[in-house]
Amino acid sequence: MTIHADPPALFNASRYRPPRIAVIVATKGRPAATPWVLALLARQTVRPDLVIFSASQEADVGACEGETLTVRRLYGPPGLPTQRNRGIDALPPEIDYVVFFDDDFAPGRHWIEQCRQVFHSQRAVIGLSGRTLRDGAAGRPVSWSEAFDIVGRAEDEAVEPVSLDACNSLYGCNMAYRVDAIRGVRFDERLVLYGWLEDQDFSRRLVVADRGELVRCHQMLGVHLGLSGGRVSGRKFGYSQVANAIYLYRKGVLSRKEAASNIFRAISVNFVKSMKPEPHLDRRGRLIGNFIGVAEICSGSVNPERAARL
Numbered sequence: 264m265t266i267h268a269d270p271p272a273l274f275n276a277s278r279y280r281p282p283r284i285a286v287i288v289a290t291k292g293r294p295a296a297t298p299w300v301l302a303l304l305a306r307q308t309v310r311p312d313l314v315i316f317s318a319s320q321e322a323d324v325g326a327c328e329g330e331t332l333t334v335r336r337l338y339g340p341p342g343l344p345t346q347r348n349r350g351i352d353a354l355p356p357e358i359d360y361v362v363f364f365d366d367d368f369a370p371g372r373h374w375i376e377q378c379r380q381v382f383h384s385q386r387a388v389i390g391l392s393g394r395t396l397r398d399g400a401a402g403r404p405v406s407w408s409e410a411f412d413i414v415g416r417a418e419d420e421a422v423e424p425v426s427l428d429a430c431n432s433l434y435g436c437n438m439a440y441r442v443d444a445i446r447g448v449r450f451d452e453r454l455v456l457y458g459w460l461e462d463q464d465f466s467r468r469l470v471v472a473d474r475g476e477l478v479r480c481h482q483m484l485g486v487h488l489g490l491s492g493g494r495v496s497g498r499k500f501g502y503s504q505v506a507n508a509i510y511l512y513r514k515g516v517l518s519r520k521e522a523a524s525n526i527f528r529a530i531s532v533n534f535v536k537s538m539k540p541e542p543h544l545d546r547r548g549r550l551i552g553n554f555i556g557v558a559e560i561c562s563g564s565v566n567p568e569r570a571a572r573l
Contacts, residue, residue: 282359282382284375285313287350289343290366293490294325299407303369305331309376311362315353317346343435343458344450351449358442365436367399369410371418371484377425378439381480385427389444389475390466391483392433399489400436404543410486417484427478431470435462436487444474453510455571456495459503460525464516471516496573497545501552503570504529509560510567529553 288300297316304314314334316324319341327334337349347363354361360382364370374393381391396413399405405413435458448468454461466477495503505526512522533550540546552573559565 281309282379283312283357284309284360284362284379285315285354285358286311286362286364286375287315287317287347288364288366289317289346289350291319291323291341291346293366294322296366296407296490297325297327299369300364300366301327301332301334303372306372307370307375308373309379311375313355313358315350317350319346342452342455344452344454344461347461348449348452351445354442360439361442361445362439363435363437365487367488367490368436369407369414369486369488370437371414373418374437374483374485377480377483380425381427381478382439382441384425385476385478387476388427388478389469390433390438390440390477391427392430392438392477392479393483393485394479394481395434395437396484396486398487400487401489403541404489404491405486407488410488413486414484426481428481430477430479431467432463433466433477433479435465437483437485438462438466440469441475444469448472453567454503454507455568456499457503459500459507460511460517461507464511464514467516491543495570497548498552498555499570499573500545501529501533501549502556502573503552503567504549505553505556505560506565506567506570509556509565526553526557530557 286304290296304311310332312333314332315337316334317337318324320338324336335353337353339349351361360378362375362378378391381388396417397405450458450461450465454464470477508517508522508525511517512519530553533546533553537546537550556565
């Protein structure tokens with residue numbers, strides 16, 4: 264289903280108060296990414312009112328010299344769901360919309376403006392993701408300079424009318440929510456470390472709770488770099504690919520078919536690519552982690568927290 268949102272003309276200063284927007288970036292082991300992230304947010308046609316870096320230590324965040332944005336740094340236990348929850352808990356009460364970007368995501372300069380437009384014109388929409396032009400996490404990693412070039416070329420595309428596709432979950436590297444719609448809801452911290460499938464779990468629980476609709480907006484462009492720095496070990500990641508899918512099936516978030524499909528796809532891809540692994544990914548470690556997870560399914564001992572102890 265495709266929805267056409269109302270045009271930006273809705274933003275008439277005489278009758279519209281712009282909502283306040285915060286961006287939460289969970290980061291670990293990638294201090295060099297901070298200046299790039301801030302540069303991309305500073306060039307937004309609608310700048311965020313607050314940027315929160317949620318990290319495990321000061322060394323994760325890196326330098327913020329010359330920043331022109333309001334930036335807050337938070338430190339605490341690592342783990343993507345935990346770090347995102349820490350950011351949510353720190354949101355000021357006046358924030359209306361919250362955006363979650365990975366620390367290796369490069370948004371086009373209209374991303375936040377289009378996000379604001381969709382929320383304003385589509386009252387039933389409570390969460391949305393954009394269109395990922397290149398996903399380095401699913402293939403060859405993309406450099407920051409290359410990402411700038413990709414989004415820069417794509418920004419010449421027409422931005423009207425905004426087209427939306429209904430969906431039942433959002434992609435965690437770039438997603439946004441109405442703050443009112445996520446009150447009392449948090450990312451599941453049992454999905455430790457990288458938090459595999461935490462984005463599907465969080466967004467689907469909102470739909471199940473009948474809080475509103477989720478959409479993908481084709482004009483909210485971006486590139487997911489898929490950088491290797493800061494990633495968890497292959498064995499831990501591979502275990503999470505299996506354990507988290509089973510956990511979310513038992514939780515009722517994924518169907519039996521979806522959980523089985525996730526596990527089969529992970530094992531198949533890791534097996535095939537382990538024959539000639541990419542230099543930036545530990546495919547053999549992931550495959551070993553997959554097999555450990557499958558063995559524990561058979562023994563009845565599989566649980567997502569075990570990934571941290573492998």
